[in-house]
Amino acid sequence: MINVPRGTEDILPEQTKKWQYVERKLQELGKAYNYQEIRTPIFERTELFQRGVGDTTDIVQKEMYTFNDRGGRSLTLRPEGTASVVRSYVENKMHGSPQQPTKLFYFGPMFRYERPQKGRMRQFVQFGIEALGSADPAIDAEVMAFALDCYKTLGLKSLKLVINSLGDMESRTNHRNALIEHFTPHKEELCKDCQNRLEKNPLRVLDCKVDRNHPAMKTAPSIMDYLNDDSRNYFDQVKMYLEQMGIDFDVDPNLVRGLDYYNHTAFEIMSDAEGFGAITTLSGGGRYNGLVEELGGPETPGIGFALSIERLLLALEAEDISLPFDESIDCYVVAMGDEAKKEAVKLLYNLRKQGLKTDMDYMDKKMKAQFKAADRLKARYVIVMGENELNEGKVALKNMETGEQSDQSLDQVVSYLKEAVQGGTGND
Structure with missing residues (x-):
């Protein structure tokens, strides 16, 4: 691996x-x-x-x-x-x-x-x-x-x-010279990096994690005295x-x-x-x-x-702060049977074109397992499609929050759901 x-x-x-x-x-x-x-x-x-x-x-x-x-x-x-x-x-x-x-x-x-x-x-x-x-x-x-x-x-x-x-630049130059003068007597006590920095950029000595507890750090000249x-x-x-x-x-x-x-x-x-x-x-x-x-x-x-x-x-x-992002989806489509699946693929595509967050089963699960998947995805609505619904040109639409279920025309369910999600209750 x-x-x-x-x-x-x-x-x-x-x-x-x-x-x-x-x-x-x-x-x-x-x-x-x-x-x-x-x-x-x-x-x-x-x-x-x-x-x-x-x-x-x-x-x-x-x-x-x-x-x-x-x-x-x-x-x-x-x-x-x-x-x-x-x-x-x-x-x-x-x-x-x-x-x-x-x-x-x-x-x-x-x-x-x-x-x-x-x-x-x-x-x-x-x-x-x-x-x-x-x-x-x-x-x-x-x-x-x-x-x-x-x-x-x-x-x-x-x-x-x-x-x-x-x-x-003037202030930094004066402070730089003061730092060199201050740290030079302690040069051999500093880490190798600081020994190199002392001539090239002594300000960096003050930022050293290795020598930060060295006594010379506490008495180093302050930039405030050289501004x-x-x-x-x-x-x-x-x-x-x-x-x-x-x-x-x-x-x-x-x-x-x-x-x-x-x-x-x-x-x-x-x-x-x-x-x-x-x-x-x-x-x-x-x-x-x-x-x-x-x-x-x-x-x-x-x-x-x-x-x-x-x-x-x-x-x-x-600080134990939870971010308030929305992990839910708008709709999950449950399809039972080959013909229903064909129609579900088309319906899913049309729902997404309207900006709705949607998904469906691609693992040939039973209806009960598909509803569990919808719960895990925190779907706000579930559309159920089977042979009987298709023959009648309609689908079953369930509001997962309230438990209410209604029949909707297959031709109108996209516009209905868009209004319910984006117009009625808002969409984050």
């Missing part, structure tokens, strides 16, 4: 219903915030992620699925969505549109080679948004509000928004807009996102639900002014976030 690869999973029908419900709600939220969907390739040129995500990140150094195609070109299964969206933004000259900022959302599988654990897979699905073209602090607040609404619209309550400012007036003013405006929307937040000066392209606003949304597990972060994002230029485009500010659908579903489970 061939098993599913480690770090991947089959999403079976009883689970896909939850996925579809969540995806539909997120799409509706995208429309409410006036974001448009974009779809990018699952694999890209490796250079895109080396330049866009950063050579010093764990993603690029350890986690990418990279291969050479038959032409010798190095390609990589996308480990995250922002670099691909920005590449498309530049390549397709979206910056030339009169409608700015360009506001985009995406769904799609991402791939990272890391140790699989609950809520962290090697293939996982992200939903994310990118707002490109505006340096207004108000849109930072909008993106964070959007991220929170992704969870609130599904009923989650145990949420915490944590924010930080990474500052502009210049422009950066501090920008961050104050972001906080003001969040307060205007009534959104609670905590400021964590040690919050560092795992990708090199972030500057100014950085944020994470965490779950406080009991039993959620050690990894409490649900999603994260931030501002990435400079990334568009790095990928060959004009000077363009940007901000976005991404969330894992898998972790969102785990959060729903932790």
Whole structure:
């Protein structure tokens, strides 16, 4: 037997219903915030992620699925969505549109080679948004509000928004120099990754999971002490807009996102639900002014976030939230005899053309077993067809909720049932 690869999973029908419900709600939220969907390739040129995500990140150094195609070109299964969206933004000259900022959302599988654990897979699905073209602090607040609404619209309550400012280039340079000076005396005590990061990107040292309990981490220089007036003013405006929307937040000066392209606003949304597990972060994002230029485009500010659908579903489970999707079908057709089956196939097709969710037996079951199948499918109505009904040009229609049964003309049952389901009681 061939098993599913480690770090991947089959999403079976009883689970896909939850996925579809969540995806539909997120799409509706995208429309409410006036974001448009974009779809990018699952694999890209490796250079895109080396330049866009950063050579010093764990993603690029350890986690990418990279291969050479038959032409010798190095390609990589996308480990995250922002670099691909920005590449498309530049390549397709979206910056030339009169409608700015360009506001985009995406769904799609991402791939990272890391140790699989609950809520962290090697293939996982992200939903994310990118707002490109505006340096207004108000849109930072909008993106964070959007991220929170992704969870609130599904009923989650145990949420915490944590924010930080990474500052502009001047602020980051001054903070970078302070970090190097602080950690250099402890260099040999740090893990090998942090020893390499110290010179190339010391901010990443603060994000290390291996050295997070090292005493030097607790006394590391805070970015808040190195923000210049422009950066501090920008961050104050972001906080003001969040307060205007009534959104609670905590400021964590040690919050560092795992990708090199972030500057100014950085944020994470965490779950406080009991039993959620050690990894409490649900999603994260931030501002990435400079990334568009790095990928060959004009000077363009940007901000976005991404969330894992898998972790969102785990959060729903932790808070014991049941999604209110409709698992029933509108009608099940019970056919007895060959002639009735021929007519049932035709009737089923006509019912479906009217938008009704319908099914019938394909296993030659007895009538009693067919009714049991209708119960399992939570059919709202059952149509019974046999030789006697056909000879009289009618069918027996049973309302499974009330138990009421009536005879309906074979020629009129489609319109009758459509009105009963969609006109009378509504159809989810």
